Amino acid sequence: MHSPDTQSPIRRAASIGVFLLLFVSTAALHAQGWFKTETSSGAPSLRIAAANFKQLSADPQAAALKTTFDTTLFSDLTNAGIFDMVSKSLQPQVTPGAPSEISLPQWSAAPASAAMVAFGAFNIQGTTLVVNGYLFDAKNAQYPQILAKQYTMAVSDDAPRQIAHRFADEIIFRLGGGIPGIAETKIYYVKQTGGNKEIWAMDYDGANQHQITHLGTISISPRISPDNSRLAFSSLGRYGFQIKVYSMLLGRMVNFTSAGGTNVSPAWSPDGNQIAYSSSRTGDPEIWISDANGSLARRITSFRGPDVSPVYNPKTSSQIAWISGRTGLPQLYIMDTDGSAVTRLTDGGYVSSPSWSPDGHFLAFAWNRKYGPGAxxxxDIYVMEIATKKWIQVTHDMGQCDFPSWSPDGRHIVFANTDNGRQSHMRIWTMLADGTQKKPLTGPSTDMPNWSWK
Structure with missing residues (x-):
């Protein structure tokens, strides 16, 4: 029987990961009051220190690049939402660069009191950045090493960020229940410039914002394919709004068969072979499904009133959630992909913009529950457990919130918000799925975010 201090690092990391996974999942199962109790007074998070890496190079770029790396790694681990991070001010004033240089009692003792320590060496060899990263169990003197990785990349201003993202994701995967981290993921969104709206992309933390499309028109509702190779969206052209597809690999538009009427809100199937979208080609907006280039389209709804904003269940691919106005004000529904087993999930108000959680258990959506004159x-953004129809409100007193999108780890939601109802003031925010740790990612005139699948 092993004591906690001597059990193997693999077993210890696995047990910690299972705990964190259960903690996050259990919290999300409850209605609003209980949910907040679970997340605020549950068992403490794993305490981890991210030491500043040891600089081995005298290259004049090294110091600035290492600062970028250290800052990014600490931020990525903090943003994961599953760790209690040791403040830099409480860490020992040392920079161990290799296993032989670290004294674990320094890190496990107060004031750091770390359970885990990430550390390593930062070097520039010619035109190559070389980073050696380690993760040690600070309380296991016999078998401390949990992770050891070497990363190499051509020297550039962005290289330290990318390597830090990779190392952070490795740590999160090992300690977070085997769920991949999101530090390397992207967020696609709409940005308005003048009278045009184009599709942009950024890193998960708001860095590296850059324009994707240059169509000089109104493009909305970006949706990245599961393999990150294609971007579907709706764009205003000569014949109204049509579905467009942009190849991220080729850097240009690729063919998607046009249809009559207004065609909006595309959504990829989990295998990337089909796209669901809303089309008014028959006169009334209905949900259609086609293959990835727009052919073999078939209608799966047929009811008076608009049907829009479809999204696939990413876990099963056999269900679609969407918004329908068939009973008056738009409400949230789910159905099978053949149009059967239609189920209404909301009971009033005005609902928009559903997003399915990666595990298939929850839907996030925008909801004005007291919609109407003088109401x-x-x-706000809400999250509903589909099996029970229990919901929680995760934004409060922020103004108008819309377009939620789940991160691929299921722990975060990105959304758009304006505090005064003006579209030009809309900006993109991120938060943990329970509504905590909200922070803005972009400036004004940005909306409709979509988190990449991986």
Whole structure:
């Protein structure tokens, strides 16, 4: 029987990961009051220190690049939402660069009191950045090493960020229940410039914002394919709004068969072979499904009133959630991909923009529950457990919130918000799925975010 200090690092990391996974999942199962109790007074998070890496190079670029790396790694681990990070001010004033240079009692003792320590060496060899990263169990003197990785990349201003993202994701995967981290993921969104709206992309933390499309028109509702190779969206052209597809590999538009009417809100199937979208080609907006280039389209709804905003269940691919106005104000529904087993999930108000969680258990959506002239309240982001129809409100007193999108680890949601209802003031925010740790990612005139699948 092993004591906690001497059990193997693999077993210890696995047990910690299972705990964190259960902690996050259990919290999300409850209605609003209980949910907040679970997340605020549950068992403590794993305490981890991210030491500043040891600089081995005298290259004049090294110091600035290492600062970028250290800052990014600490931020990525903090943003994961599953760790209690040791403040830099509480860490020992040392920079161990290799296993032989670290004294674990320094890190496990107060004031750091770390359970885990990430550390390593930062070097520039010619035109190559070389980073050696380690993760040690600070309380296991016999078998401390949990992770050891070497990363190499051509020297550039962005290289330290990318390597830090990779190392952070490795740590999160090992300690977070085997769920991959999101530090290397992207967020696609709409940005308005003048009278045009183009599709942009950024890193998960708001860095590296850059324009993807240059169509000089109104492009909305970006959706990246599961393999990150294609970007579907709706764009205003000569014949109204049509579905467009941009190849991220080729850097240009690729063919998607046009249809009559207004065609909006595309959504990829989990295998990337089909796209669901709303089309008014028959006169009334209905949900259609086609293959990835727009052919073999078939209608799966047929009811008076608009049907829009489809999204696939990413876990099963056999269900679609969407918004329908068939009973009056738009409500949230789910159905099988052949149009059967239609189920209404919301009971009133005004609902928009559903997003399915990666595990298939929850839907995030925008909801004004007291919609109507003179009615109090406003549009906020909600999360519903599909099996029970229990919901929680995760934004409060922020103004108008819309377009939620789940991160691929299921622990975060990105959304758009404006505090005064003006579209030009809309900006993109991120938060943990329970509504905590909210922070803005972009400036104004940005909306409709979509988190990449991986």
């Amino acid at each position: 109090p309240g406003g549009q």
